[in-house]
Amino acid sequence: AQSVTQLGSHVSVSEGALVLLRCNYSSSVPPYLFWYVQYPNQGLQLLLKYTTGATLVKGINGFEAEFKKSETSFHLTKPSAHMSDAAEYFCAVSERDSGTYKYIFGTGTRLKVLA
Amino acid sequence: ETGVTQTPRHLVMGMTNKKSLKCEQHLGHNAMYWYKQSAKKPLELMFVYNFKEQTENNSVPSRFSPECPNSSHLFLHLHTLQPEDSALYLCASSQDPGGTTEAFFGQGTRLTVV
Numbered sequence: 001a002q003s004v005t006q007l008g009s010h011v012s013v014s015e016g017a018l019v020l021l022r023c024n025y026s027s028s029v030p031p032y033l034f035w036y037v038q039y040p041n042q043g044l045q046l047l048l049k050y051t052t053g054a055t056l057v058k059g060i061n062g063f064e065a066e067f068k069k070s071e072t073s074f075h076l077t078k079p080s081a082h083m084s085d086a087a088e089y090f091c092a093v094s095e096r097d098s099g100t101y102k103y104i105f106g107t108g109t110r111l112k113v114l115a
Numbered sequence: 116e117t118g119v120t121q122t123p124r125h126l127v128m129g130m131t132n133k134k135s136l137k138c139e140q141h142l143g144h145n146a147m148y149w150y151k152q153s154a155k156k157p158l159e160l161m162f163v164y165n166f167k168e169q170t171e172n173n174s175v176p177s178r179f180s181p182e183c184p185n186s187s188h189l190f191l192h193l194h195t196l197q198p199e200d201s202a203l204y205l206c207a208s209s210q211d212p213g214g215t216t217e218a219f220f221g222q223g224t225r226l227t228v229v
Binding site: 032034043044052090 | 119215225
């Protein structure tokens, strides 16, 4: 089974600073990778995804992520943090099992943006 | 109405009660999922349904009973729960065969067992 590791359960950045949230996966086959954001008492919203093709993926709200196969990583970045970016972020990989895809999530990283 | 809708948003129940959580998706997806999200723990996949057939039961206690009458609706029936079952229960759907497509999530039901 695949797994996802998010380094750092809490990350704090100043408003306007670079955001870097780390994600590593384990997979023996080319993975499909996702980043989701969750605001308090809400469901998960897709930020971006990597399936095939260009390894630098752009998402909503100015976020982007780069798939690096050699490092089995899919780190999420944003050049300049905004107060509204404060939320919890989840990295996920999809896995096909018993004929159905299921999504395996990391433990999440809570982003705090300091004024 | 679009997306994935979960009702109720909040639920408080006693350990001897029976209640049900409802999920409805208007996206034409064929796969639906129940996840449990507890504080300081990763999202736990509970059940997966593919074309109304259950394809995954992730060692979930029998006090949780899923039902998928059609591809658009998913229920989670609850009975004799324990306080540790208090959590945010998230429903999701995806197009199957998927993998390259993302899962769409509802806003969740915040369950408190007293």
